[in-house]
Amino acid sequence: MPRYSQLYDAILKGDLKTAVSTTQEALAKGADPENLVAESMVPAMDEVGRRFEANEYFVPELMIAARAMKGALEILRPLLTQKGAKPTGRIVIGTVKGDLHDIGKNLVASMLEGGGFEVIDLGINVSPQQFVEAVKRTNAEMVGLSALLTTTMPSMRTIVQAFKDAGLRDRVKIMIGGAPITQEYANEIGADAFGENARTAVTLARQLMGVC
Amino acid sequence: MNDPVRLQLVPLGASFQVERGTPLQEALFAYGVEFPCGGRGRCKGCRVKLLAGGIDPSPEEEKLLGAGETAQGWRLACRARAESDLTLEIAQWEATILADETVFEFEPGEGLGLAVDLGTTTLVAQLLDLKTGCVLGMRTALNPQARHGADVMSRVQFAAIENRQPVLEELIRKEIGGLAKKILESAKVEGAAVRDIVIVGNTVMHHLFCGVDIEPLSRYPFEPERDGMMEFSASRLGWNLPGDPSVRFLPCLGGFVGSDILAGILATRLDACDSLSMLIDLGTNGEIVLGNRDGLLCASAAAGPAFEGARISRGMRAATGAIASVSSAGRGLEMHVLGNAAPRGICGSGLVDAAAAGLDLGLILPSGRLANGAREWMLRPPVSLTQTDIRELQLAKGAIAAGIKLLLKERGASAEEVERVYLAGAFGNYINRTSARRIGLLDFPEEKIRPAGNTALLGAKLALFQLNRGPGDYRGILEMTRHVPLASSEEFQETFIESMGF
Numbered sequence: 086m087p088r089y090s091q092l093y094d095a096i097l098k099g100d101l102k103t104a105v106s107t108t109q110e111a112l113a114k115g116a117d118p119e120n121l122v123a124e125s126m127v128p129a130m131d132e133v134g135r136r137f138e139a140n141e142y143f144v145p146e147l148m149i150a151a152r153a154m155k156g157a158l159e160i161l162r163p164l165l166t167q168k169g170a171k172p173t174g175r176i177v178i179g180t181v182k183g184d185l186h187d188i189g190k191n192l193v194a195s196m197l198e199g200g201g202f203e204v205i206d207l208g209i210n211v212s213p214q215q216f217v218e219a220v221k222r223t224n225a226e227m228v229g230l231s232a233l234l235t236t237t238m239p240s241m242r243t244i245v246q247a248f249k250d251a252g253l254r255d256r257v258k259i260m261i262g263g264a265p266i267t268q269e270y271a272n273e274i275g276a277d278a279f280g281e282n283a284r285t286a287v288t289l290a291r292q293l294m295g296v297c
Numbered sequence: 298m299n300d301p302v303r304l305q306l307v308p309l310g311a312s313f314q315v316e317r318g319t320p321l322q323e324a325l326f327a328y329g330v331e332f333p334c335g336g337r338g339r340c341k342g343c344r345v346k347l348l349a350g351g352i353d354p355s356p357e358e359e360k361l362l363g364a365g366e367t368a369q370g371w372r373l374a375c376r377a378r379a380e381s382d383l384t385l386e387i388a389q390w391e392a393t394i395l396a397d398e399t400v401f402e403f404e405p406g407e408g409l410g411l412a413v414d415l416g417t418t419t420l421v422a423q424l425l426d427l428k429t430g431c432v433l434g435m436r437t438a439l440n441p442q443a444r445h446g447a448d449v450m451s452r453v454q455f456a457a458i459e460n461r462q463p464v465l466e467e468l469i470r471k472e473i474g475g476l477a478k479k480i481l482e483s484a485k486v487e488g489a490a491v492r493d494i495v496i497v498g499n500t501v502m503h504h505l506f507c508g509v510d511i512e513p514l515s516r517y518p519f520e521p522e523r524d525g526m527m528e529f530s531a532s533r534l535g536w537n538l539p540g541d542p543s544v545r546f547l548p549c550l551g552g553f554v555g556s557d558i559l560a561g562i563l564a565t566r567l568d569a570c571d572s573l574s575m576l577i578d579l580g581t582n583g584e585i586v587l588g589n590r591d592g593l594l595c596a597s598a599a600a601g602p603a604f605e606g607a608r609i610s611r612g613m614r615a616a617t618g619a620i621a622s623v624s625s626a627g628r629g630l631e632m633h634v635l636g637n638a639a640p641r642g643i644c645g646s647g648l649v650d651a652a653a654a655g656l657d658l659g660l661i662l663p664s665g666r667l668a669n670g671a672r673e674w675m676l677r678p679p680v681s682l683t684q685t686d687i688r689e690l691q692l693a694k695g696a697i698a699a700g701i702k703l704l705l706k707e708r709g710a711s712a713e714e715v716e717r718v719y720l721a722g723a724f725g726n727y728i729n730r731t732s733a734r735r736i737g738l739l740d741f742p743e744e745k746i747r748p749a750g751n752t753a754l755l756g757a758k759l760a761l762f763q764l765n766r767g768p769g770d771y772r773g774i775l776e777m778t779r780h781v782p783l784a785s786s787e788e789f790q791e792t793f794i795e796s797m798g799f
Contacts, residue, residue: 140684140685140688141666141670143664143665143666143688143691143797144794144797145664145794145795145797145798146664148794182516182517183515183516183517184516184517185517185518185519185784185785186784187790188790188793188794191790209517209785210517234450234454234515235450235451235454235458236450236453236454236457236458236515236516237515237516237517239458
C-alpha cells in the first residue's frame with residue numbers, strides 16, 4: 086500500500102486537481118519529496134502502465150493519468166533539485182527523422198518521467214545529429230527512438246550509426262519502439278533494447294540503468 | 298464459341314457469353330463471386346436467384362435451400378450449369394464493389410469515354426457514350442498492387458524504401474489497360490473510337506500510376522512535389538485501344554487527398570452550395586472536405602483499417618458470412634449476416650453497430666472498456682468482439698472525429714452549421730447513421746447524413762464531359778480547396794485522444 090494513497094489514487098484516476106492539492110498538503114505536513122515520488126508517484130504510474138498493458142486503460146486514461154502525475158511532479162521537481170536528488174537516469178527521447186507521430190513517444194516519455202527518470206524530449210522529425218548533440222549537451226545515459234511508419238524506421242539505423250561515428254555509442258544505451266518495430270529489427274540495427282509498449286519501456290530503461 | 302448462352306448478373310449489370318453447359322461456378326468466379334465452402338454445396342453462400350431463364354433444381358439444392366426457396370428461383374451457383382440464357386441476382390452482392398448509376402446532367406459530346414475509379418483496394422471502370430451519357434459497359438477488379446501491401450503506406454514503403462515503384466506502376470497500368478479492352482469488347486462497340494479516359498484516385502495511386510517519384514510521400518512533411526493533372530496517350534501506356542485516346546489522371550487536392558475526392562466534390566457540388574456541407578470518405582485513410590461556394594477545406598486522417606475489418610480479430614470485408622448489422626432488441630441482439638449464410642466474421646458496418654449496441658446495453662463502457670473486465674463479447678458464435686477490437690475501433694473513429702472537429706475549427710464553424718454530410722464510398726452506404734452517431738464517429742443528426750455512393754466514379758464521369766470544353770469545373774474546385782495537414786498539428790493529437798472515448 087502506497088504511503089500517500091491520496092496522491093496515488095489521484096494519479097490513477099487522472100485527477101489533476103487532487104494530485105496537485107494532495108501533493109501540496111503532504112509537503113505542508115513535512116513529507117519528503119523524494120518519498121512522495123518513490124512511494125506514490127512511481128507505484129501509481131507502474132499501476133497505470135500495468136492497466137494499459139492489460140488493455141484496461143487506453144490512451145485517454147493513460148494521458149490524463151500522466152497529466153495528473155506531471156502536475157504533482159512540477160511542484161516536486163524544484164525541491165528535488167534543491168536537495169540534489171539524482172534521477173533514476175537521464176534519457177533523450179524523440180520521434181525519428183521523417184516521422185511525425187508523437188502520441189506513442191509522449192506516452193513513453195510520461196511513463197519514464199513517472200518512473201523517476203529525467204526525460205529530454207526532442208519532439209518529432211528529429212535528425213541523427215540532433216540526437217547526438219542532445220546527448221553531448223545533457224550527458225544522458227540513454228536514448229529512446231520512436232517510429233510509427235515502415236517508411237521511417239530505417240532512420241533508426243542511421244541514428245545508431247551516428248552515435249558510433251560520434252564515438253558515443255559505448256556511452257549510451259539505445260532503446261527503440263513503435264508499431265512496426267520488432268526485437269529482430271532492434272538486433273539487426275544494433276539497438277540495445279526494444280520496448281513493446283510504454284510499460285516495458287520503463288522496465289527496460291531500469292534494466293539498462295542497472296537499477297532493478 | 299460453338300453454342301453460346303448469355304448471362305446477366307444483377308446488381309452488377311455485367312453481361313457476357315459462355316458456352317452452353319458451363320458450370321456457373323466457373324462463369325461467376327471470374328466476376329468475383331465467392332464460394333465460401335469451396336463449391337461443395339454445403340454453405341449456401343453462393344446462392345443466386347433466377348430472374349430470367351431456367352435451371353432445374355438438383356435434389357441437393359432442394360434439400361439445402363428447401364422447396365420454398367427453390368420455388369422462388371433460388372439456386373446454388375456451385376451446383377448449376379448455364380443451359381440457357383440467364384439473368385441472375387447474386388445474393389452476396391448485397392454488398393459489393395460500388396458502381397454508380399446516378400443520372401446526371403451533361404452536355405453531349407462525341408465518341409466514347411472511359412471513367413476509372415482507381416482505389417487502393419478496388420477498381421471500377423465505366424464506358425460511356427458521350428453523346429447519350431449512357432453507360433455501355435462496366436468492370437470491377439481488385440487492385441493488383443494489393444499483393445504488395447493492403448494500405449497506401451505499405452505501398453509507399455514497397456515503392457520508395459524497397460525501390461520497387463516500377464513493379465507497382467506496371468501492375469496497375471496493365472490492369473487498367475486490360476480492363477478497358479475487356480469493356481470495349483463486351484460492349485460490342487468494335488471500331489468506335491474512345492476519345493478520353495479519366496482516372497481518379499488518391500495521391501499514392503496518382504503517383505504509382507503516373508510514374509511520379511513517391512519518395513516525398515514516405516517522410517515528413519508528407520507533401521507531394523508533383524501532384525497535378527497528368528496526361529498520357531493510351532499507346533504510351535502500352536494500351537492498344539481504338540482511337541488511341543488521351544488518358545488523364547485528374548489532379549490531387551493536397552497531401553494524401555487525391556482526385557477521387559476532387560471528383561467527389563464535383564459529384565456532390567459542395568463547391569456550389571450556399572450552405573456548409575461536408576464530404577467524408579471513411580477508409581483506411583479517411584478523407585474529409587468541408588465548405589461551400591466561398592471555399593473548401595480538405596484533410597485526411599489515418600483511421601487504420603478497422604472499418605475495413607482488418608486488425609479486428611473476426612474482422613472481414615463486406616462479403617458472404619459477414620455480420621453487417623447489429624441492433625439491440627430488448628435484451629437480445631438482432632443481426633444481419635450477408636448472403637444469409639452462417640456468420641464467419643464481422644465487417645465495418647457490423648463493428649460500428651455492435652459497438653453502439655454494446656454501449657446501449659451497458660456491455661461497453663464509455664471508456665471503451667468491456668463491462669466487468671470481460672475480455673470479449675460473444676455476438677454470435679464463432680464471432681465475438683474482443684477488448685482489443687474495441688480499442689482498434691476507438692482509434693479509427695477517434696481519428697475521423699478529430700479530423701472533422703479540426704476542419705470545423707479551421708473554418709470557424711460549428712457542427713450545427715453543417716447542413717449536409719455526404720458519405721462517399723461503399724462503407725458510407727452500409728453504415729448505420731444512428732450507430733455512427735452513438736459511437737461518436739459522425740456526430741450529426743441522422744437526417745443530415747446522406748450516403749452518396751461512389752462519388753469518385755460519378756465525378757470522373759462528369760469530368761469526361763468537361764475535359765474538352767474550356768476550363769472544367771474541377772479546375773475551379775482545385776483553386777478554391779485548401780489542404781489542411783492534420784498529422785503535424787499538435788492540436789490534432791490532443792483532439793484525437795479526446796475523441797477516442799464513446
